[in-house]
Amino acid sequence: MALGYRASDADITIIKTALKDNVVVGDIVPYTLKVINNKAQPANIKIKDILPAGFKFVNGSSRVNGKKVMDPKGGRTVTYDKVSLSGNGEMVISYMLVVGSGVTQGEYTNTAMALNSLTGKVVSNIAQATVTVTSDPLFDNALIFGKVFVDKNGNGVQDEGEEGLGGVKLITVRGEIITTDAHGRYHLVDVSGGRWERGGNFVIKLDPRSLPKEYRVSGRNPKVVRVSPGLPSKVDFGVIEVQP
Incomplete structure (x- = not known):
């Protein structure tokens, strides 16, 4: 099937618009299709619309010139049948999609075209609209938190009576420097959680130069x-007193 029409020489021109540029999983994205008949004769067409992978049609969201109509048939590829345009006439079709839970970050393109109702021949330009799925800090990023403490018994666990150590610096592979508070606590937000199916590794180091001279890392x-993604991880560092 030939798909090479330009808007200027096609019988029908379609202008497709996504009303949001950047979205996250769970967002609802409104789309519009402006359909223009470039000929003086009436046109009977159907609109074929290929949805982005993982995006789902919002039931009951279809409108033609602002008036509610039946939703199109289909799954990822939906079709508006029996679309009639007067000579040099135009209409606006609108609907909404929801970004599905399995959609990952990246660009997602929606493609639409007009077909002759009888022959199935493409009679329009190929109209596209692209949105970018970005990370959602609440669900896609991780939180690192923990404490630097004086590990008096050297067992690597903060026990009762083992106090936190303030003013200690921690460094990440991303070049971030975090300083513990007066109680030895720290936290780091917006850490990439990696891919949903397997997560990822995160490396953090205590800067020994920031310790009081009588302590070393255990x-x-x-x-x-x-x-x-979306989960906190705790990383504690124990330090022990150096014997003179």
Whole structure:
């Protein structure tokens, strides 16, 4: 099937618009299709619309010139049948899609065209609209938090009576520097959680130069923690007193 028409030489011109540029999973995206008959004769057509992968049609959202109509048939490819345009006439079709839960970050394009109702021949330009799915900090990013504490018994766990150590610096592979508060606590937000199906690794290191001279790190340094989208991960660092 030939798909090479330009808007200027096609019988029908379609102008497709997404009313949002950047979206996240769960967002509803309104779309419009302006359909113009470039001929003086009436046109009987159908509109074929290929939805972006993972986007779902919002039931009951179809409108023609602002008036509610039946939703089109189909799954990912939907079709508005029996569309009639007067000579040099035009109409605006609008509907909404929801970004599905399995959609990952990236660009997603919606493609529409007009077909002759009898022959199925493409009689319009190929109209497209693209939206960008971005990360949602609440669901796509992870949180790292923890404490630097004086590990008096050297067991790597903060026990009762083992106080936090303030003013200690931690460094990430992204170049971020975090300083613990007066109680030895720290946190790091907007950490990439990796892909939904497997998560990712995050590396964080305690800067030993920021410790008081009588302390050194006990246990591993740096530490690698497994992170997952939307979930917090705790990373503590114990320090022990150096014997004179």
